[in-house]
């Protein structure tokens with residue numbers, strides 16, 4: 001899940017996001033639920049599905065949707081949010097992911113719900129090849145940490161936004177500098193996280209702000225929601241306890257051990273201020289009206 005800053009993901013690597021998500025999508029449904037992201041816990045006692053829904057609701061509030069808008073969902077997982085946005089907010093969503101398994105599951109979800117406003121394609125969020133200025137909103141929910149080219153992601157998101165459009169992004173963040181010595185001393189923990197969650201790199205919220213600024217976005221707002229996401233690890237452990245046999249059958253014993261250990265590692269990282277969770281919203285400025 002975590003690579004030392006600067007380390008790149010090789011395309012042939014089993015931990016590279018496309019291969020990783022093709023492999024784990026079915027098991028993730030049992031462990032993480034319908035929504036493949038952290039929960040935002042208000043009381044701390046909620047069910048995981050309530051808390052993941054609440055995180056999505058916070059993103060919806062920041063996105064400020066209007067009916068009929070075109071939305072790009074970058075890293076759409078199995079389409080849970082795209083389907084919710086299309087059905088509850090009457091927007092048209094294109095969900096993209098590098099995982100073919102994800103696209104198939106998301107397409108089936110939209111079909112089963114009878115939704116024509118949510119469709120899905122295999123595309124890379126850092127080079128989406130979609131027409132410039134073709135979306136009113138870009139939605140990036142917990143996928144950016146899997147994209148090594150973070151400035152490329154933000155510039156491609158800004159490129160496809162119409163003037164006046166908005167970007168909303170949530171993700172796991174690094175909350176402090178990690179000295180090389182500490183990276184070295186904790187390399188086993190990083191290796192377990194990488195095995196369980198795939199190759200990734202965490203940036204600080206201030207890095208995201210810089211990438212957004214460099215991409216020409218304005219009105220940037222960042223919020224750290226680390227504390228409210230902490231109970232997520234207990235819920236994932238509960239799901240593992242509940243579905244252990246099934247998950248073992250899908251992923252095998254080694255992956256289950258790595259997942260379980262990674263929950264303890266992540267909990268420590270959350271509690272010692274190393275990692276956490278953040279949200280950013282930003283806007284593409286309105287077109288400048290030329291003066292006569």
Ligand SMILES: C[S@@+](CC[C@H](N)C(=O)[O-])C[C@H]1O[C@@H](n2cnc3c(N)ncnc32)[C@H](O)[C@@H]1O
Pocket residue numbers: 017018021034035036037074075076077078080081096097098099102123124125126140141142143146147
């Ligand atoms: C943690 S899941 C989040 C899925 C979904 N947003 C959700 O919250 O349920 C990360 C998603 O990012 C996708 N992803 C990883 N790298 C990507 C890339 N370069 N371009 C597009 N999607 C990517 C994965 O395939 C997966 O669907």
